[in-house]
Amino acid sequence: xxxxxxxxxxxxxxxxxxxxxxxxxxxxxxxxxxxxxxxxxxxxxxxxxxxxxxxxxxxxxxxxxxxxxxxxxxxxxxxxxxxxxxxxxxxxxxxxxxxxxxx
Amino acid sequence: xxxxxxxxxxxxxxxxxxxxxxxxxxxxxxxxxxxxxxxxxxxxxxxxxxxxxxxxxxxxxxxxxxxxxxxxxxxxxxxxxxxxxxxxxxxxxxxxxxxxxxxxxxxxxxxxxxxxxxxxxxxxxxxxxxxxxxxxxxxxxxxxxxxxxxxxxxxxxxxxxx
Numbered sequence: 001x002x003x004x005x006x007x008x009x010x011x012x013x014x015x016x017x018x019x020x021x022x023x024x025x026x027x028x029x030x031x032x033x034x035x036x037x038x039x040x041x042x043x044x045x046x047x048x049x050x051x052x053x054x055x056x057x058x059x060x061x062x063x064x065x066x067x068x069x070x071x072x073x074x075x076x077x078x079x080x081x082x083x084x085x086x087x088x089x090x091x092x093x094x095x096x097x098x099x100x101x102x103x
Numbered sequence: 104x105x106x107x108x109x110x111x112x113x114x115x116x117x118x119x120x121x122x123x124x125x126x127x128x129x130x131x132x133x134x135x136x137x138x139x140x141x142x143x144x145x146x147x148x149x150x151x152x153x154x155x156x157x158x159x160x161x162x163x164x165x166x167x168x169x170x171x172x173x174x175x176x177x178x179x180x181x182x183x184x185x186x187x188x189x190x191x192x193x194x195x196x197x198x199x200x201x202x203x204x205x206x207x208x209x210x211x212x213x214x215x216x217x218x219x220x221x222x223x224x225x226x227x228x229x230x231x232x233x234x235x236x237x238x239x240x241x242x243x244x245x246x247x248x249x250x251x252x253x254x255x256x257x258x259x260x261x262x263x264x265x
Contacts, residue, residue, distance in 0.1 A: 002104055004111045004151075006220055010213040012115050012148065016122055016141075018206040023126035025198040029190035031176045032131060035138055038169060039122055042145045045161075049152045056221035059232055062154050063241055066233070069157075069164050070248050074255035076169045080176040081259040087180040096193055 009050035016043035030083045030093040034076060041072045111151050118144030131177050131188045135170065142166050153226030156233050 016039055023036025045065040052061020087093050090100075121140035128134045142165045149158035181188050237245045 002108060004108050006218050007213055008111065008115070009148070009152065011210055012118065014206055014209045014213065015119055016145075018202045019119075019122040019126050021205075022198055022202050025202075026192045026195050027126070027190055028193060029131060031173060031180065032134060032190050034173060034176070035125055035134060038138070038165070038173075039125065039141065042142070042165075045157075046145065046148060046152075049149060049154050049157065053152045053154075053223055054218070054220050056223040059229060059236055062157050062229060062233060063236055065149075065154070065157050066160060067244065067248060069160055070252060073164055073168060074252050076172050077259040078255050078262075080172055081262040083176055084179055084263050085265065093180045094191070 006050060006054040009046055013043040013046040013050070016040075016046070028094040028096055030086070030095050030098075031080075033095060034079050034083075037079075038072060038076070041068055044068060107151070111148075114144050114147035114151065117141075118148065129189050129192075131181075131190050132174075135174050135177060138173070139166060139170055142170065153223075153229070155226075155228060156230045 020036045020039030020043060023039065024033050027033055027036065045068050048061040048065045048068070050061075052058070083093055086098060090098065092098070118141055121137040121144065124137040125134050125141060128137060142161060146158040146161040149155075149161060177188060
């Protein structure tokens, strides 16, 4: 049980995903929500690389992880631009107060 | 327990403890710094999995790029009159209950599944092989990702300037 195998990596990935999801759900600040999304993407990457290693799929898992990292960079840039625009418009980035589309 | 196991548990502890503080700390700047340690821990776990190139890319892109971007986001969207930059939380109790159940269910599924493990050869340097794959099998995806990144960055710049 103490010898590190596939399940250890998967358990770490599940825990990291849960923490990220918790951050996305509970934090009010939009930048904190973004940090939760980054945690979730990292946990997905751990899964890809762990399955590629323990299933002997060569480098394909690592290539997908590389693509996920690129997408995360693009997503962070776009999301921060949107957050800064929201701040300029209503001087507040608490996600529970941005509800003008609802009215 | 071998040295490999001990190093793995070390990186796992760094990752999970700092991730916990990222999502529970009330100070946004402290959260960002704990996120730094989380990214370092995840890079260490990539190394334990034999993915050296991905680990370095993780350090360069996440720590050097995304984290700095997030810190700029924090600084640009708060009135910096004092050092305390706080954030509130909502639905903390229901979220922790639901996510505890979720993590327990998935964790039980992971632990009870009889994974079919194929022994892979010892880790070798992966950079050259990844580079060769990127310009052979994955050339189209590589080009598309480059275009996507360019479009996303131009869009972000024009959106933020408006």
